[in-house]
Amino acid sequence: MVSAYVDHAAGGTLTDVDGREWIDFASGIAVTSVGNSAPRVVEAVRAQVERFTHTCFMVAPYESYVAVCEQLIALTPGSFEKRAALFNSGAEAVENAVKIARHATGRPAVVVFDHAYHGRTNLTMALTAKNMPYKHRFGPFAPEVYRAPMSYPLRDGGLSGAEAARRAIDVIEKQVGGSNVAAVLIEPIQGEGGFVVPAPGFLPAIAAWARANGAVFVADEIQTGFARTGQWFASEHEAVEPDLITTAKGMGGGLPIAGVAGRAELMDAVHAGGLGGTYGGNPVACAAALAAVETIRELDLCAAAQRIETAIRGALSDLDPGVAELRGRGAMMAIELVLPGGTEPDPTRTAAVSKTCHDAGLLTLTCGTYGNVLRFLPPLVISDEHLGRGLGILRDALRT
Ligand SMILES: *Cc1c(COP(=O)(O)O)cnc(C)c1O
Numbered sequence: 001m002v003s004a005y006v007d008h009a010a011g012g013t014l015t016d017v018d019g020r021e022w023i024d025f026a027s028g029i030a031v032t033s034v035g036n037s038a039p040r041v042v043e044a045v046r047a048q049v050e051r052f053t054h055t056c057f058m059v060a061p062y063e064s065y066v067a068v069c070e071q072l073i074a075l076t077p078g079s080f081e082k083r084a085a086l087f088n089s090g091a092e093a094v095e096n097a098v099k100i101a102r103h104a105t106g107r108p109a110v111v112v113f114d115h116a117y118h119g120r121t122n123l124t125m126a127l128t129a130k131n132m133p134y135k136h137r138f139g140p141f142a143p144e145v146y147r148a149p150m151s152y153p154l155r156d157g158g159l160s161g162a163e164a165a166r167r168a169i170d171v172i173e174k175q176v177g178g179s180n181v182a183a184v185l186i187e188p189i190q191g192e193g194g195f196v197v198p199a200p201g202f203l204p205a206i207a208a209w210a211r212a213n214g215a216v217f218v219a220d221e222i223q224t225g226f227a228r229t230g231q232w233f234a235s236e237h238e239a240v241e242p243d244l245i246t247t248a249k250g251m252g253g254g255l256p257i258a259g260v261a262g263r264a265e266l267m268d269a270v271h272a273g274g275l276g277g278t279y280g281g282n283p284v285a286c287a288a289a290l291a292a293v294e295t296i297r298e299l300d301l302c303a304a305a306q307r308i309e310t311a312i313r314g315a316l317s318d319l320d321p322g323v324a325e326l327r328g329r330g331a332m333m334a335i336e337l338v339l340p341g342g343t344e345p346d347p348t349r350t351a352a353v354s355k356t357c358h359d360a361g362l363l364t365l366t367c368g369t370y371g372n373v374l375r376f377l378p379p380l381v382i383s384d385e386h387l388g389r390g391l392g393i394l395r396d397a398l399r400t
Contacts, residue, residue: 003358011035012382014363022363023390025376029365030191030223030332033250033292033301035381040291041253048287057086057281058273064286071293072261075232078241083267086259086281090222090248091119093258094185096275097244098123100260101183101216104269109180111172111215113150115193115369118185118220127185129193130369146176150190151198154325154336155343161201169209178213183244188234191223194368195334195375197327203240210243216266218244222258223332226250227296227380230306230330237329253292257285301380305330308387312376315391319398322346334375336368345370356397362390 004016012035014022027033034041048064057065069084076082087093098110110127112118118127120134126141128134135141148171149156151164159167172181188203190196210217219242224234228250235242244262251257260267295301308331316326321340328334337346337353350372357364367373376394378387 009036011038011379012386020361022358022361023386023393024382025362025364025378025390025394027250027377027379028254029249030228030377031249031252032254033226033228033331033380034253034295034299035379036254038253038292038295038381040295041255041288044287044291045255045284048284053284054279054282056278058276062283062286064283064290065281068257068259068281068286068289069261071290072247072259075293076242076245076247076261077233077235077239078262080241081264082261083264084259084261085267085275086257086286087277088256088258088279088282088285089119090246090258091121091124092277092280093222093246093248093260094118094124094127094220095121097185097218097246097260097262098127098183099275100244100262100266100270101218103274104266105182105214105216107180107182107215108144109146109176109182110144111146111148111176111181111184113148113168113186113190115150115152115190115196116147116185116187117190117192146172148172150196151202152196153199154327159199161199161203162205164199165202165205165209168206172209178209178215181210181213181215183216183218184210185218185220187220187222187224188237188240189224189229189329189332192367194336194370194373195328195332197329200238203235203238207240207242216243218242218246218262220246222246222248226292227301227305228330228332228377229328230302230309232296232302234329251289251292252285253288253295255285255288257281257289296380299381302330304380308378308380308382309333311384311387312391315388315395322349323398328375331376331378331380334367334373337372337374345372347371350374353394353397356400357393360393360397362393362397364394
């Protein structure tokens, strides 16, 4: 966290009220992928605020809501017929995906994974794995949520994707029963849980099992979506076509907006008025989202994310034995810190490195079930100079 209040920010830096500048490897948690106050976003928001700020889409509709839905339908993987709906936050999108899956299947159970993070509302706390700080003393939690083991190559003895999927499916079949499962919900790369990239083959195998058992496969792409990992959506890296996808964060260029997109027959199953909300798809946020999508396209930010991955891998390739792994995709990269000689997590060093970076003018975030993962989420528009300087600070911090 920046220790002083922010005055202004751009595509790769934050400046506080005293004029001190930080290089931004956080993007407000993967939100400002197109940069802070990105020119097209600013212009679109200004123009929309002057026209109208709110009607509630269900009371008096407007074209930009439909346009954002059309973009979601076009950009998300899956060649089948789709529908989309808009909400305000990631947690709200996840809640709605579960509502849709339960309604469409008539089944109760939702399967989630170890290390998962899906939000902080009551249902999404139940879906989230980690107690502190997300769940502790906030229960009781929503029922019919079941947790399966995740593919976590560093910590599961190097199971292959197929083996890890078999292990998860065994748990689901024994403890829940395939015919009771409404939805299998998973982050294609886990975010708050530690930037865990499952072994190749894991996601396709879980998706195939869901399909074969009549369960809805939901990809939570709230952190991974909108070019962050070098593709529009991370599911594309393994050619997975989720039945439903939840999006938020990078979608709105800094304004709060979220969405659910997916199979028309699932989305259409819900009765009219069953989904919605006062502010969902607010016109100012829709204008920002359309401008963010345009920016990602015009600046080819998928390619930019891939270049950022190459730069991070280059700068962090030769680290000490306390760095167990450098992993991630695109501009969603992390290192996991352990005590040398094993895989015992080292949250103390992780916090110390993060603080050293901060003191030297680089904003990084930690994450992970064990608090021992340092993650890098620069804006996709960050300049080579800021990226290089940030990586230099990081290397120095890891050496001290
Ligand atoms: C951030 C996040 C959420 C929750 O989004 P909010 O907008 O904070 O409610 C859900 N799932 C994932 C994967 C996230 O990274």
